[in-house]
Amino acid sequence: MDDFIIELxxxxxxxxxxxxxxxxxxxxxxxxxxxxxTDYFKKHFERNDAFFRAKMWTxxxxxxxxxxxxxxxxxxxxPKYNLVSDIMFFVTCPEITPIFVPHRHPAPSPHWHAGxxxxxxxxxxxQSITKYAHWHDPEDNRYIDSYNYIKGRPELSEIPDEEVAVxxxxxxxxxxxxxxxxxxxxNPTDHWRVVAHIPYDTxxxxxxxxxxxxx
Numbered sequence: 001m002d003d004f005i006i007e008l009x010x011x012x013x014x015x016x017x018x019x020x021x022x023x024x025x026x027x028x029x030x031x032x033x034x035x036x037x038t039d040y041f042k043k044h045f046e047r048n049d050a051f052f053r054a055k056m057w058t059x060x061x062x063x064x065x066x067x068x069x070x071x072x073x074x075x076x077x078x079p080k081y082n083l084v085s086d087i088m089f090f091v092t093c094p095e096i097t098p099i100f101v102p103h104r105h106p107a108p109s110p111h112w113h114a115g116x117x118x119x120x121x122x123x124x125x126x127q128s129i130t131k132y133a134h135w136h137d138p139e140d141n142r143y144i145d146s147y148n149y150i151k152g153r154p155e156l157s158e159i160p161d162e163e164v165a166v167x168x169x170x171x172x173x174x175x176x177x178x179x180x181x182x183x184x185x186x187n188p189t190d191h192w193r194v195v196a197h198i199p200y201d202t203x204x205x206x207x208x209x210x211x212x213x214x215x
Contacts, residue, residue, distance in 0.1 A: 001166050001168075002209070003135060003178065003181070003205070004132040004165065004166045004168075004177075004178050004181055004183070005130070005132070005166060005168045005175055005176070005177055005178065006175060006176045006209060006212065007168075007173050007174075007175045008173060008174045008175055008176065008212060008213075009173065010173065010174065013077055013080070013081070014117075014119070014174045016073060016077070017077060017117075017119060017196075017198075018119045018120075018121065018174070018196070020071070020073065020074070021087055021089075021119055021121060021196040021198075022121050022122070022196075024060055024062075024087065025089050025121060025122070025194060025196070027040060027041045027045075028041065028045075028051065028058055028060065028089065029041070029051070029053065029058070031053070031055075031056070031057075031058065031091055031095075031096055032095050032096070034053065044065050044068060045060065045064075045065065048064040048065055049061070049064060050062070050064035050065050055096070055097075056090070056091060056092070056096055056097050056100065057088055057089060057090045057091060058088070058089045058091075059086055059087065059088045059089070060086070060087045060089070061085065061086055062074050062078075062085045062086065062087055063078075063085035063086075066085070081117065081200070081211050081212070082200055082201050082202060082207075082211040083117065083198050083199065083200060083201060083211075084113060084198065084199040084200070084201050086198070086199065087196055087197070087198050088116075088196070088197040088198070088199075089121075089194055089195070089196060089197070090185070090194070090195050090197055091192060091193070091194050092128065092185060092186075092187035092192075092193045093123075093187065093191065093192040093193065094190055098186065098187050098188060099158070099184065099185065099186045099187070100184055100185040100186075101147075101148065101155060101156055101157070101158070101184055102133060102146070102147035102148055102157075102158070102159050102182050102183065102184045103145050103146060103147065103182065103183070103184070104138075104145055104147070104179060104180060104181060104182050104183065105145065105179040105180075105199075106142055106143045106144070106145050112142070112180075112203045113179055113199035113200060113201065113202065113203070114178065114179060114180055114200065114202055114203050114204055114205040114207070114208050115176050115177060115178050115179055115180075115199070115200050115202075115205055115208030115212075116176065116177050116179055116197045116198055116199045116200065117174060117175075117176055117196075117197075117198045117199075117200070117212065118170055118174060118175050118176065118177050118195055118196070118197055119174050119195065119196040119198075120170050120171055120172070120173075120174070120195055121194045121195055121196055122192060122193070122194040123189070123191045123192045123193040123194060124169075124170055124171045124193055124194075124195065125169075125171055125189070125193075126169050126171055127169075127187070127188055127189055128169060128170075128171075128185065128186065128187040128188070128189065128193050129167055129168070129169055129185070129186055130167070130168050130169070130170060130177070130183055130184070130185050131158075131159050131164050131166070131167050131168075131183060131184050131185075131186075132164070132165050132166040132167075132168075132178070132181055132182065132183045133147060133159050133163050133164065133165060133181065133182040133183070134163055134164075134165040135165065135181065136150075136181065136182060138180040138181070142180075147159065147182040147184075158184060158186070159182070159184055170195055176200075176208055176209070176212045177197075178205055178208075179199065180205065200212075
């Protein structure tokens, strides 16, 4: 499992990051209505180009609002854990999508981030499962993000059972996830599941393990 996911124990830093991520998510525009929730968000996030919305997720560029006193702790936490100052909020729910089909997270160098700190925020439970496919060398077609494309299957296909290497539920603890390897997430419930995804600033998965275990 160490090649795909490593579960962490809560410490004061991870608890603080979870709280700040939850607070930030709660002021972000709804993925359904796309309407900003507060004037505070409009003033500090929209004005500073700190927010990016996609179909099933949103990204906050926390580095754009670090001048605000309420985000001062990020100045300590980002370098301590060697994180990137982007927080991605992934949402699975019936109104948007119950599944993230098999994918990985490639990007042009030097942004080929090997792993991410994952924090459960809202609606996570034992029913929502992340499945990783068996190891695939990231040097092979490293910029292709679709597992089904490589396998020649319809895009919405889930990972077949015989190709699943790891199943994991991000629920009660933080974890680090390997971004290089193909994975899917399924939320079969009728409620929103929201997690925070903060990449490590490294292309090396072994480095992610070291950075995650700073105490």
